[in-house]
Amino acid sequence: MPPVDFRTPLAGLNLRNPLVTCSGTYGFGEEYQDYCPPEALGAITVKGITPEPRLGNPLPRITETPGGMLNAVGLENPGLGEFLRSYLPRLRKLPTAVIVNISGFAVEDYVQMARALQSDCGLAAIEVNISCPNVKHGGMHFGTDPQSAQEVIAAVKRETDLPVIAKLSPNVTDIVAMARAVEAGGADAVSLINTLLGMSIDIEKRRPFLANIFGGLSGPAIRPVAVRMVWQVAQAVQIPVIGMGGITVWQDAVEFMLAGASAVSIGTGNFVNPRAPLAILAGIEQYCRKNGLASSRDLVGLAQR
């Protein structure tokens, strides 16, 4: 049998395979080199960048919950300038597609970063995080109000020649309205889902576990929510969907693709098994073979038909 065709066209990119890593869980492409190197993946997404450097939130920032974890890193990052100087030269040499995730507090923040990030930087795409729940006055209102979401995506589109991926927050009543809004704003693809806002309390200390009180829930616990949203959004928009939220094994990835995700992104799953994306890819291949599918593209949206 010929090998399964993994090529994944997405937002004008031609990814080697449908496996991506989630922003904030795969560092800047170096950390997993020995376990799951960037070149084995369709694309990597780097940690969210803001115009200025940020120290992020106080500690503790993470705590485990049943089948998941809460994080409140608070967008710790080197800032746009340092990113361009110290990180980009190495990232652009990576033999894989590099997606830069950007976060802001005002439209001007996103505009400033989009202006600096162009295709001649050697990057593949910009992922616009309009949904980070972990910073006070974070991008959250862009993530919950369709009008603002459309505006910020349109503003980013005007400034850059790179494909623009809108990363959606699940902390909304109507995910479809959000997806339609970013599509209208010109987004080339959507990523979903970001983390669900949550909290947990240390009953011995009688205090919230996280210094930030609230954190973003990720991991297997959120997967059914993510699958449902991917399903709804894939039906509602023409642009491709990158599905994420609690994928740890290949069965999860197949589920997202059947729901309509053109690519799948691994986040918290990397922490559990640093080789997870490789194992998932191998599993998808087996699944395609067993079911007589020539390409992983054939899986996309199958459950919708």
Next chain:
Amino acid sequence: MLIDQEIVLNEILGSADLGIRKLVLKGPIAQQAKPGQFVHLQVGSTLDPLLRRPISIAAIDPECQEITLLYKIKGKGTELLSKAGPGQKLNLLGPLGKGFTLPAQGELWLVAGGIGVFPLYALAAAAKKQGLTVRLFWGGENSSLLECSGLAMWEELGLPLYLSTLDGSCGKKGLVTEFLQEFLQAYRQSDPSPAAAGEPVQVAACGPPGMMQAVTADCLQAGVPVEVSLEEHMACGLGACLGCVATLQDRQGRVRRAKVCQDGPVFRGEEVVWNASC
């Protein structure tokens, strides 16, 4: 490396009610491990608990390809770990992090608070092998805690031990820092200075943050370099998630974050901002 290693032994250390255990694992991590490094262990095979657990490497035996971990049962993860038996395999990520610096000459003083003594054992063994004079200053709640945290192993190592307990049931009554202060004072007052005489002292500390902060202050005052081993909640263990950072400052007081899992867990004491408010 990411590898399944076989459990040689997973047994109670001392009396069962303290829940401290010794875990010996066989495999190639022993060839790479350095004192102060840790492993990130998968404790279960289902999705709950989900994350790995960081545990220091307490002893390293490259010849037998064995590492020893000492751990205290704290919650769900370590409880599950305590159920794993010899012959069973555990998935390990490691060795991770930067360990302690082994001085080239002179004396190495180890300062431990409670079960903070665990990572210092491998350092003591390595320093002793190198011919350094090693002293252990170790404080705990009571004699039972010290006994269950490997006192017998330390006695076998044959180093000078300066023990203290809060209730006086073992060693001096009081805090480990009081013992250390006496030694630091004597060090400062000796003439010619030991450092000039080629006998400098270096300190390595592990324990509760308040204790490490006090040890750092005392050492700096005496002009003795000090390293501390920090703990923070971890997800990836590889420097990717930024969940585990410590706050450091340079001489100019500029504050930055460093990853405990990758840049640490061992840091120079004077760099650490204790109780950082940001």
